[in-house]
Amino acid sequence: MTALFxxxxxxxxxxxxxxMRMLQYSLGxxxxxxxxxxxxxLIFGLxxxxxILLNIWYSxxxxxxxxxxxxxxxxxxxxxxxxxCGSYLDPNSCRRDLFWRAVHNTGWFVVLQVGFMILxxxxxxxxxxxxxxxxxxxxxxxxxxxxxxxxxxxxxxxxILQRNGVLNAGMxxxxxxxxxxxxxxxxxxxxIVFVSIWANMGFYVLIxxxxxxAIPGDVYEAAEMDGTPAWRQLVRITLPLLTPTLLVxxxxxxxxxxxxxxxxxxxxxxxPGSATTLLIQYIYDVGFATRPRQFGLAxxxxxxxxxxxxxxxxxxxxxxxxxxxxx
Amino acid sequence: MLRFLTQRRGxxxxxxxxxxxxxxxxxxVFLMLGPVLWLTLSSFKTEAALQExxxxxxxxxxxxxxxxxxxxxxxxxxxxxGEHAGRELAQVRRVGLNAQMxxxxxxxxxxxxxxxxxxxxxAVQVETENYTGxxxxxxxxxxxxxxxxxxxxxxxxxxxxxxxxxFALAKYRFTGRNTVFLLIIATLMIPPTVTLVPLFLVVSQMxxxxxxxxxxxxxxxTPTGVFLLRQYMLTIxxxxxxxxRMDNASEWRVYWKIVLPLSAPALAVLIIFSVMWRWNEFxxxxxxxxxxxxxxxxxxxxSFQGELQTAWSSLLAMTVLTLLPxxxxxxxxxxxxxxGIAQSGVK
Numbered sequence: 246m247t248a249l250f251x252x253x254x255x256x257x258x259x260x261x262x263x264x265m266r267m268l269q270y271s272l273g274x275x276x277x278x279x280x281x282x283x284x285x286x287l288i289f290g291l292x293x294x295x296x297i298l299l300n301i302w303y304s305x306x307x308x309x310x311x312x313x314x315x316x317x318x319x320x321x322x323x324x325x326x327x328x329x330c331g332s333y334l335d336p337n338s339c340r341r342d343l344f345w346r347a348v349h350n351t352g353w354f355v356v357l358q359v360g361f362m363i364l365x366x367x368x369x370x371x372x373x374x375x376x377x378x379x380x381x382x383x384x385x386x387x388x389x390x391x392x393x394x395x396x397x398x399x400x401x402x403x404x405i406l407q408r409n410g411v412l413n414a415g416m417x418x419x420x421x422x423x424x425x426x427x428x429x430x431x432x433x434x435x436x437i438v439f440v441s442i443w444a445n446m447g448f449y450v451l452i453x454x455x456x457x458x459a460i461p462g463d464v465y466e467a468a469e470m471d472g473t474p475a476w477r478q479l480v481r482i483t484l485p486l487l488t489p490t491l492l493v494x495x496x497x498x499x500x501x502x503x504x505x506x507x508x509x510x511x512x513x514x515x516x517p518g519s520a521t522t523l524l525i526q527y528i529y530d531v532g533f534a535t536r537p538r539q540f541g542l543a544x545x546x547x548x549x550x551x552x553x554x555x556x557x558x559x560x561x562x563x564x565x566x567x568x569x570x571x572x
Numbered sequence: 573m574l575r576f577l578t579q580r581r582g583x584x585x586x587x588x589x590x591x592x593x594x595x596x597x598x599x600x601v602f603l604m605l606g607p608v609l610w611l612t613l614s615s616f617k618t619e620a621a622l623q624e625x626x627x628x629x630x631x632x633x634x635x636x637x638x639x640x641x642x643x644x645x646x647x648x649x650x651x652x653x654g655e656h657a658g659r660e661l662a663q664v665r666r667v668g669l670n671a672q673m674x675x676x677x678x679x680x681x682x683x684x685x686x687x688x689x690x691x692x693x694x695a696v697q698v699e700t701e702n703y704t705g706x707x708x709x710x711x712x713x714x715x716x717x718x719x720x721x722x723x724x725x726x727x728x729x730x731x732x733x734x735x736x737x738x739f740a741l742a743k744y745r746f747t748g749r750n751t752v753f754l755l756i757i758a759t760l761m762i763p764p765t766v767t768l769v770p771l772f773l774v775v776s777q778m779x780x781x782x783x784x785x786x787x788x789x790x791x792x793x794t795p796t797g798v799f800l801l802r803q804y805m806l807t808i809x810x811x812x813x814x815x816x817r818m819d820n821a822s823e824w825r826v827y828w829k830i831v832l833p834l835s836a837p838a839l840a841v842l843i844i845f846s847v848m849w850r851w852n853e854f855x856x857x858x859x860x861x862x863x864x865x866x867x868x869x870x871x872x873x874x875s876f877q878g879e880l881q882t883a884w885s886s887l888l889a890m891t892v893l894t895l896l897p898x899x900x901x902x903x904x905x906x907x908x909x910x911x912g913i914a915q916s917g918v919k
Contacts, residue, residue: 258828265824277823278744282752285737288793292771293759299770311773369600372593383597385906386604392898392909393608394852396870400877400891401607404614404884411610414626443603448913455914475589504765507854511874525765525855532769533859544769551766558761 300551303544309537316541323545344546346519347527354438354523355502362442362449362498363491369446370453371483384454388447395507398444403427403512406436427513430520437509437521444508445501449494456490457483496561500554524550608895615888618699622884633697637662640679647692649673654689661685702889710886712893714865715872719851722784722868727846729792731839737793738801739827743813753802760795764856775860786860787868791850797842804838805831841912844905851898869894 269277304323306316331338336345373384405412406426413423426432468478506525515522532543621633636645639662646662661673661683673683706712741753771790780786813826854870861871873894876887902909
């Protein structure tokens with residue numbers, strides 16, 4: 246195995262050594278930096294920066310054709326359609342009621358998922374930071390679901406939540422009666438929040454734990470000597486010193502929650518009705534899953550989302566800078 | 573055991589907070605591992621056992637018997653009380669609270685038994701057919717191969733391209749270096765989910781739709797990878813590289829023979845990330861891979877759960893096989909992975 250790797254490694258070296266040496270002769274050693282950068286920059290240009298520009302084109306043109314030349318200029322029509330609303334608080338009054346339902350769902354999802362996930366991760370991290378036995382095991386257990394694919398996560402829970410599933414059996418046994426978990430709008434929404442916390446929490450536990458471990462121990466020793474009670478140490482020492490990490494965790498999880506799709510799509514398909522349809526799924530449905538494909542509308546919706554993400558990122562930068570100045 | 577329970581923060585008694593802490597952790601372990609264990613246990617049950625309600629913990633399958641005069645096999649029951657107590661009968665059908673049963677030895681006589689008077693005959697039956705069937709009845713190997721191909725090729729290219737860029741950014745001084753670095757890091761703010769439509773155009777114009785390369789190409793330049801590797805390469809002393817240049821080594825040799833081997837720990841972290849990203853990826857493959865021959869495991873699982881709503885046995889087995897590789901990697905590299913993530917703050 247090692248020998249094979251070594252042979253491959255040598256082979257790859259020899260394959261490129263000659264052309265690269267020639268390049269170096271003609272360009273000079275100094276300009277080799279650009280040669281090393283080229284593959285990466287090409288890919289970023291083609292698959293990240295070019296699409297951003299094209300996105301603007303799509304959002305200002307209509308029709309179901311993918312080729313840019315076949316599309317008619319419609320100006321701000323796509324955005325006007327999306328924002329054509331009697332009241333933004335009532336999706337039913339909007340021309341694109343599904344878009345607004347997705348916006349509302351995403352808003353609730355983000356608030357609930359991020360809020361509860363950070364609270365639970367913080368508790369878990371605080372407990373794991375104590376001098377408890379089997380620490381490594383517990384940390385690994387919380388982290389394990391993070392590695393599972395979203396589809397697997399969704400299927401694991403679908404199997405538990407299905408009508409004849411083990412959760413309903415437990416409910417029956419406890420005499421509470423069964424519920425059709427994923428076909429009831431409120432319960433379905435509860436479960437997408439729950440499952441996405443389940444799948445992502447371990448990552449934030451890990452980050453918070455690293456933040457907690459960076460707090461110097463002598464601060465606590467001093468507090469201990471002054472006879473400061475434990476809860477006061479938590480409020481006055483731990484939480485303030487953990488704030489930068491908490492901030493990072495919050496923004497990271499916000500940015501991810503706004504883009505939630507995979508688990509939810511497999512678990513509920515956005516249903517029942519549109520009870521669990523979030524923004525990305527709306528974009529996917531409008532642009533790719535239903536015909537005629539409305540690329541313009543999908544692009545406009547993704548630009549709206551990009552705007553939200555940009556604001557979130559800038560907020561993060563501002564918050565970290567403010568903290569750095571104060572600190 | 574006593575020591576295990578009492579050695580906490582130098583105090584000799586458990587206080588309230590310890591109990592709450594262990595309660596929280598215990599519940600956590602149950603909630604995190606329980607579902608995965610339940611899935612794995614279930615995947616070894618027969619389809620009949622899976623349809624049973626309430627479900628049994630162990631793969632105890634109901635037993636059936638062929639009875640003369642009946643087309644399908646009948647379920648076996650042990651009658652425990654009432655008129656026919658002690659006999660083993662087969663159930664023909666259930667009518668309300670009564671079951672119409674028959675003695676396999678005497679198929680012509682129908683017997684009525686109250687449903688509470690009988691218990692299903694069960695035997696431990698591990699259904700490996702759930703797994704073997706994936707290879708014979710489904711194209712499992714095809715999906716597995718697609719996923720593996722995408723993961724391996726994308727990871728090799730990711731490591732190669734990102735380390736080349738990181739090398740250029742860490743070890744050369746040239747005008748525009750900061751701009752390039754900023755341009756690469758800025759892509760962190762532009763997740764692929766925001767550019768789905770135009771990305772689809774680019775990929776389809778390149779003729780890549782339904783090819784694994786449609787998933788590979790857009791994914792292999794990652795800001796995370798460049799950043800991670802650049803930070804690591806900054807710690808490699810320049811003197812080492814200059815010494816090699818004195819010996820007339822080409823820049824390529826310096827990169828390949830000195831910088832890459834020295835960056836092994838950072839490369840390993842990136843390899844693990846890349847494997848995880850590509851193996852688990854869902855939305856983009858869902859858009860660009862439309863033919864079932866090209867499906868990755870994740871796409872195959874998703875389409876099966878739509879088609880085979882009732883055939884859970886195959887679906888569960890396939891789910892277990894999909895989570896197995898990642899679980900094995902985690903089991904062996906647990907410490908390494910958690911440390912890598914805690915240090916770099918990325919996933």
